[in-house]
Structures are given as structure tokens and as C-alpha cells.
Amino acid sequence: MTEISGGSLAVYKNRPALVTESGEKIMISLPGGESIKVRPKDIEILHAGPLKSLAELGAGGTEETARDADNVRGAWELLASSGGTTTLAELAELVFGGFTPQNAWKAFLLFADGLYFTGTLSALTPRGAEEVAAETAKRQGKKDEAQAREAFLRRLKAGTPQNGDSRFMQDVEALAYGKSEKSRTLRDLGKSETPEEAHRFLLGCGVWDCWINPHPPRWGITMTQPAPMGGSAGDRLPRRDLSSLEAYAIDSPWSTDPDDAVSLETEGGKTLLYVHVADPASAISDEADAEGRARGATFYLPEGVVRMLPEEFLSRFSLGLAETSPALTFKLTLDPAHPAFIEATEIFPSTVKVKRLSYEEADAKSGDPMLAALFALGKKNFERRLAAGAVHIEMPETHITADLDRHTISIEPIHCQQSADMVRECMLLAGEGAAKWAGKRQIPFPYVTQEAGDLPARPLEGLAGSYQLRRCMRPRRVSAKSGYHWGLGLDAYTQVTSPLRRYTDLLAHLQLRACLDAERDGAPKLLDEDELLLRLAAADAAAQRVVGAERASKAHWTAVYLDQMLHTKEKERLNQPVWEAVVCEKGKNSVTAIIPDLALETKIGGVNAEPGDTIKLRLASVKIPEAEAVFSRL
Numbered sequence: 150m151t152e153i154s155g156g157s158l159a160v161y162k163n164r165p166a167l168v169t170e171s172g173e174k175i176m177i178s179l180p181g182g183e184s185i186k187v188r189p190k191d192i193e194i195l196h197a198g199p200l201k202s203l204a205e206l207g208a209g210g211t212e213e214t215a216r217d218a219d220n221v222r223g224a225w226e227l228l229a230s231s232g233g234t235t236t237l238a239e240l241a242e243l244v245f246g247g248f249t250p251q252n253a254w255k256a257f258l259l260f261a262d263g264l265y266f267t268g269t270l271s272a273l274t275p276r277g278a279e280e281v282a283a284e285t286a287k288r289q290g291k292k293d294e295a296q297a298r299e300a301f302l303r304r305l306k307a308g309t310p311q312n313g314d315s316r317f318m319q320d321v322e323a324l325a326y327g328k329s330e331k332s333r334t335l336r337d338l339g340k341s342e343t344p345e346e347a348h349r350f351l352l353g354c355g356v357w358d359c360w361i362n363p364h365p366p367r368w369g370i371t372m373t374q375p376a377p378m379g380g381s382a383g384d385r386l387p388r389r390d391l392s393s394l395e396a397y398a399i400d401s402p403w404s405t406d407p408d409d410a411v412s413l414e415t416e417g418g419k420t421l422l423y424v425h426v427a428d429p430a431s432a433i434s435d436e437a438d439a440e441g442r443a444r445g446a447t448f449y450l451p452e453g454v455v456r457m458l459p460e461e462f463l464s465r466f467s468l469g470l471a472e473t474s475p476a477l478t479f480k481l482t483l484d485p486a487h488p489a490f491i492e493a494t495e496i497f498p499s500t501v502k503v504k505r506l507s508y509e510e511a512d513a514k515s516g517d518p519m520l521a522a523l524f525a526l527g528k529k530n531f532e533r534r535l536a537a538g539a540v541h542i543e544m545p546e547t548h549i550t551a552d553l554d555r556h557t558i559s560i561e562p563i564h565c566q567q568s569a570d571m572v573r574e575c576m577l578l579a580g581e582g583a584a585k586w587a588g589k590r591q592i593p594f595p596y597v598t599q600e601a602g603d604l605p606a607r608p609l610e611g612l613a614g615s616y617q618l619r620r621c622m623r624p625r626r627v628s629a630k631s632g633y634h635w636g637l638g639l640d641a642y643t644q645v646t647s648p649l650r651r652y653t654d655l656l657a658h659l660q661l662r663a664c665l666d667a668e669r670d671g672a673p674k675l676l677d678e679d680e681l682l683l684r685l686a687a688a689d690a691a692a693q694r695v696v697g698a699e700r701a702s703k704a705h706w707t708a709v710y711l712d713q714m715l716h717t718k719e720k721e722r723l724n725q726p727v728w729e730a731v732v733c734e735k736g737k738n739s740v741t742a743i744i745p746d747l748a749l750e751t752k753i754g755g756v757n758a759e760p761g762d763t764i765k766l767r768l769a770s771v772k773i774p775e776a777e778a779v780f781s782r783l
Contacts, residue, residue: 153189156198158206158250163261165254166192167203178203193270195237196253206254217255220244225265229275237270264288302337305354315356321347322356327367348774359709359773360553362452368698370448375440375459384431384498385666391478392502395519396425398469399568402507403548405454406447408649410468410476410503411575413522419492420483422526424579425476425501427466427649429458430658437462438655442684445691447650449699451549451558451706458649466649469503476501477658479579479645489530494582496661511568520568527571530578539638540604540622542615545745551706558710562746576646577637583657584641588631592664593678595653595685597642598632599625612743613760616733627653627689629678652688656681704776707749711778712771725767727783732762742766749778756782 153159153175157168161177170176174186180203200206224243228235237256238248244259245252260266260273264284268274276284301317304310323329325347332342340346344367351357365372391412398410408427413420433441441457448455456463468474478499484490506514514520535541546563580597587594602621608614622636634642648655660681663674676684715725730742730751739754742764751766758764766780 152197153192153194154197156200157194158196158198158200158253159192159194160257161187161192165195165203165206167200168192168194168198195257195270196248196250198250200250206251217244221259221265225275225281229278234268234272234274236273240266240273302334305338310354314354318351318354318356321350325351325357325363327363327369345774352773359712360551360556362450362551362702362705364701364705365448365450365698368694368701370455370694370698371444372455374456375437375444377459377461378434378437378440386431386498386662386669388475388498388500389478391423391425391476391499392473394423394501396423396468396501396503397511397520398503398505399508399511399572400505401548401563402509403550406456406463406649407468407470407503407505408466409572409576409579409646410501411523411572412501413519413526419485420488420522420526422481422483422575422578424479424481424575424646425468425474425499425503426479426579426646426658427468428475428477428498428658429462429466429648430477430655430662431475431498432465433458433462433655433659438659441652441655442688443691444695445652445688445693446695448695450702451551452553452702457652458655463649468501469505473500473502475499477661479582481578481582483526487533488526489533489578491578491582491585494586496583496586496665498662498665506568508566508568511571512566515567523575524567524571527574530574531570534577534638537638538635540602540618540636542618542622543612544615544619545612545743545748547703547746547748549703549706549710551709558706558713560707560710560747562748577639577642579646580642580644581639583645583661584631584639584643587643587657587661587664588641590664592660592675593629593681594631594660595627595643595657595681596629596631597625597627597634597644598630599623599635599637601635609760611761612731612745613733616741616743617760627685629681629685651692653685653692656684656688701776705773707747708771708773708776708778711747711768712773715768715771728766728768728780730764730766730780732756732758732760732764735760744780751778751780753780753782 153168153171155168155171159166159168159177161179164179166177166179168175169178169184175189175192176184176186177192178184221244224240237253237260240259241248241252241256245255260270265276265281266273267276298317301314304314317334320329320332321334324332324342325344327344332347335342335346335350340350344363348363352359394412394414396410396412398407400407410425412423412425415421437458444457447457464470466475468476476499478497480495481491482493484492511520515524548561548563550559584596600623602623604621605617609617631641633640643657644651644654645657646654648658660675666674728744728746730744732740732742734741739752740756740758741750741752743750744766753766756764765783767783769779769781771778
């Protein structure tokens with residue numbers, strides 16, 4: 150070890166240090182005048198000195214050694230050709246012409262730089278020519294990239310971005326898509342690092358346009374369709390042929406995955422309601438089941454649909470797409486004295502012949518005997534639930550279509566229809582019947598419950614009242630225990646009518662079929678409660694992400710629709726359209742109103758109006774990154 154004495158030049162944590170006192174503990178002085186005590190092993194001696202102060206070393210750094218570039222390269226080539234090692238003192242002699250404290254420090258910086266030499270201070274090894282060439286090219290690339298980035302930032306600050314600048318925006322896009330929480334570019338520009346600010350920045354720079362919807366990735370939603378996976382082995386349960394029974398699948402005209410249908414008949418003075426449901430559980434493989442569970446639900450977007458299950462399940466099990474369809478039928482025998490009360494439930498696989506109708510077509514066929522009886526049954530069940538304490542909320546809904554190829558958006562209000570109400574009530578009856586059927590057999594099952602909310606003593610009328618009631622509702626819960634569903638007014642309830650669209654429905658079907666299978670031949674195939682709860686938790690979390698992404702996407706496309714309308718009218722110098730809104734809540738300095746034609750909730754300041762009042766609004770501005778529209782009262 151080199152003797153340590155006062156006035157020696159040392160290196161401490163890659164910084165120069167002047168030894169001021171030696172001994173068991175060594176006192177050193179650091180740049181800036183700080184003095185500390187260290188152990189001998191904490192430092193390395195570069196030169197024995199004498200050195201009076203660190204200021205004698207000069208500025209140092211790679212910039213200074215760069216002035217001796219020819220000497221550095223010559224020394225490296227000489228040492229590399231000899232194939233040996235050298236010392237710090239020899240390197241200082243070769244490159245800088247002598248071994249002084251100043252040259253020792255410059256030689257250390259040359260070694261620490263790592264371009265030409267590696268090893269230790271006592272045995273410096275020259276790197277190979279290929280290594281030096283590769284490292285030189287790498288450093289030049291970083292330097293060029295840094296210079297290009299500085300030029301990019303100057304252009305952005307000047308408001309003159311170029312076409313090639315999008316390559317520097319990847320961190321901004323990652324933040325806008327919710328794939329990262331930070332953005333170096335936004336930070337360098339002094340902007341806040343939020344998804345909304347990133348979205349605004351990308352729109353402003355022209356890297357994005359309004360036709361990019363960032364919300365699904367923000368919610369962690371995959372936008373790829375499930376890959377074909379095939380089905381499992383053949384169904385063990387026999388199917389009952391119900392193809393002679395008239396059955397209707399009634400849905401919105403834009404629906405492409407019909408998964409439920411209804412039939413009605415009388416037998417022995419009793420009313421029999423059949424709810425036929427798509428039966429993918431009869432053929433689903435473990436792989437497709439796991440994929441559906443990870444997705445949670447089919448993802449309905451204004452710009453398209455991302456399925457929960459592979460396309461082959463849709464074509465094979467949707468009702469009414471072929472001459473006949475496989476189904477799982479819920480046959481409900483209704484109490485003759487109380488026609489909406491379930492007396493008995495039978496569940497079995499079936500083959501059905503289904504006719505598809507839109508809600509409008511079904512309403513137009515209200516003279517059809519079966520449909521008329523179904524409408525009457527739906528009304529009675531609704532009245533039964535209201536009498537049991539059900540909460541009825543009617544909020545405006547819209548159907549939004551975004552055509553990304555044509556750059557057009559349409560928003561159509563969804564009007565209340567008799568057939569839609571009837572289908573809802575029949576599906577609720579099927580869910581009630583299935584829950585009671587499973588409860589009677591005490592099998593682990595996905596039940597849906599809801600605790601009571603704190604309702605106002607006298608709810609408001611109309612839309613303002615529905616808004617008020619909605620705010621009182623508590624979240625629904627999915628668990629393995631049956632319980633009361635307060636909002637629906639049902640003692641027991643589950644969801645079983647959308648197994649192509651919701652995984653919890655599919656899980657219910659798997660348990661029902663396993664129970665039927667066990668009753669037929671005693672084969673125990675039911676999931677136990679722990680496994681059922683694990684699948685429920687995973688699927689429900691995924692489904693909640695889907696709901697959030699759907700809501701955010703609809704808000705985005707509504708904002709784009711209004712923004713287009715705003716700028717089109719400005720360009721044509723036409724008056725903006727007038728929107729009718731219903732005041733739903735009165736605040737201190739603003740009101741909350743809903744525009745039914747847009748199903749849009751908005752706050753308006755400086756308005757003196759009461760809940761239930763209708764006011765007229767005009768669009769003032771739109772913020773696409775926040776998916777917000779600002780309206781003013783006329």
C-alpha cells in the first residue's frame with residue numbers, strides 16, 4: 150500500500166481528496182472545503198504530493214483531457230500493441246509528460262472515463278480496438294440523440310414541431326395510454342405529468358387526433374379479440390327438443406350476440422314461462438373459460454366490440470342465428486293466484502327454434518297472443534317488485550356509434566319500449582328462479598345482492614327523482630351467499646341470461662350444469678366455495694374495469710361529437726343547437742343538469758333553477774382530454 154502522508158492526493162468516491170492528517174483515521178479535505186475523517190481503505194492514493202490545495206488541480210474533467218486526445222490515443226495504441234498493463238504514473242508520463250498531482254488526477258479521470266482503459270489503478274489494461282470503436286460509436290450516438298432532443302424541445306417551445314418529432318413522444322403516449330406514470334418530455338417542458346395533459350399535448354402537436362380513444366388501455370383492457378380455442382368434449386346432458394315452441398329473442402337492432410329468448414304457454418291452468426339462454430357452458434374448454442374470466446365481460450365500444458369469448462362460440466350458441474339453437478332453458482311455473490310469483494323452476498338443456506325481433510318490431514306485434522301475454526306478465530312482475538320495495542330508476546340512455554374510417558359519430562337516444570321492459574322482467578324472473586333453485590340444493594353459486602340505501606322521505610318526480618334515487622343506491626355484491634337484493638325487491642337473485650357477455654353468468658351456468666350432471670349420474674363436478682369465490686373475484690374485478698372503460702369511452706366520443714359540432718357551426722357561422730336539460734340538483738353556485746338527448750350530466754354555474762325545471766343550454770366549449778363539455782344557459 151502507498152504510504153499515506155499529509156499533502157497526498159487521494160480519490161474518495163470518485164472525487165479528489167487532499168490528505169491533511171494521517172494516522173489510524175485519516176483527515177481529508179474535499180472540493181468545497183468540507184473535511185471528514187475516513188479509514189485508509191476508504192481512499193486510494195493517486196500521488197504522494199506534496200499538494201497544498203485541491204485548487205491546484207485545475208478544472209480537470211474529460212473536457213480538459215480531450216485537449217490531449219492525440220496523446221491519449223497514441224498512448225492507448227502503444228500500450229494495446231504491447232499487450233501489457235500499466236500504472237497510473239506511467240499513463241500520466243505517457244499522455245501528459247510527467248507524473249505530478251495535476252497529471253495524476255487527469256490520468257485518473259482518463260481511466261475512470263472507461264473508453265480506453267479498464268482494470269485497477271495499479272494495473273490499467275488497454276481495451277481492444279473493437280471495444281473502443283463500439284464504445285466510441287455508442288457515445289457519439291448518445292451525443293447526437295441528446296442534441297436532437299434539445300432541438301426537438303426548442304421546436305416544441307417555439308410551436309414548430311416537425312413530422313419526425315413523434316419518435317420523441319413515446320413517453321408522452323405511454324402516459325396518455327396509462328402505461329406509465331411519468332413523461333420526461335412533459336417534465337422537460339414544465340408541464341404536469343397526467344394522462345389528460347399528455348392527451349392534450351399530443352392533440353396540440355398533431356401526433357394524435359381526436360379519433361384516438363386512450364381510455365381502454367388506461368383501464369387495462371385488451372383490444373384484441375380472443376383467439377380460437379375450440380370446445381371441450383361432448384355434452385353429457387341430453388337436450389330436450391323445444392323446437393315446436395314459439396320463442397322470441399328480442400333485443401336492440403344493433404345487437405349481434407343474442408343470448409336469450411322467451412316463450413310462454415299454459416298447461417293445466419298454469420302459466421309456464423320459458424327463458425332460453427345461450428349454452429356455451431356445454432362446450433367451453435378450460436382455456437376459453439380462463440380467457441373469459443380474465444376479460445370479465447364483452448367490451449362494448451362505440452367504435453366496435455371486443456368479445457369475452459372466441460367468435461366460434463358466438464356463431465355456435467347465439468340464439469336465432471341458425472335454424473335451431475342449443476340452449477339452457479329455465480322453465481318457470483307461475484302461481485295461478487299470483488301470476489308473477491314462481492311456484493317451481495326446472496332447468497334443462499334444450500334445442501330451440503328462435504325468431505329474432507327488435508324492440509320496435511316486438512312492440513308493433515303487441516296483438517300477437519304470446520307477446521300480449523308476455524307484456525301482461527312483465528307488467529305484473531314489475532308491480533310485484535315495486536310492492537316489495539324495489540327502486541325504479543329511469544335515466545336517459547343513448548346508443549353511440551363512432552365510425553373511425555369515415556370520421557363520423559352518431560348519438561341516438563334510446564327510448565323506453567314496452568318490449569324492453571317485458572324482456573327485463575322475464576330475465577329477472579329467470580335470475581330469481583335460478584337463485585332459488587340453487588339455494589334449495591345448497592350448491593356454491595354466484596348470487597347477486599344489494600343492501601338497502603337511505604332513500605329520501607319524498608323523492609322528487611321525473612328525471613330529477615331518478616337522479617336523486619341513483620345517488621342513494623349502494624353497490625351490488627356478488628358472493629357465494631344468497632341474500633336480499635334491495636334495488637330489485639327480490640329475496641334471492643342471480644344473473645344467468647348473458648353467458649356470452651358476462652363471465653359471472655357463464656360461471657353460474659357451469660355450476661348449474663355440474664349440479665344437473667351430478668343429479669343424473671352422481672358425478673361430483675361442482676366447484677367448491679373457495680374456488681367459486683376466487684373466480685368470482687377475478688371476473689368481477691375485470692368486469693368493473695370493462696364498465697369503467699365503457700363509461701369513459703362513451704364520454705370521450707360524446708365530447709368528440711360535440712367538438713365537431715362546435716367547430717362545424719363556427720366554420721359555417723351558424724348558431725349552435727339548443728339543448729334541453731333537466732335540472733337534477735341545486736348547489737350553492739351551480740346546478741347539475743342532465744341533457745336527455747345526450748345522456749350527459751353537466752354542471753352550470755350562475756343558474757337560478759330548481760330540481761325538475763327544464764332549461765335551455767348552448768354549447769360553449771369542449772375539452773376532449775377531460776371528456777368534458779361546457780354549456781351556458783340561454
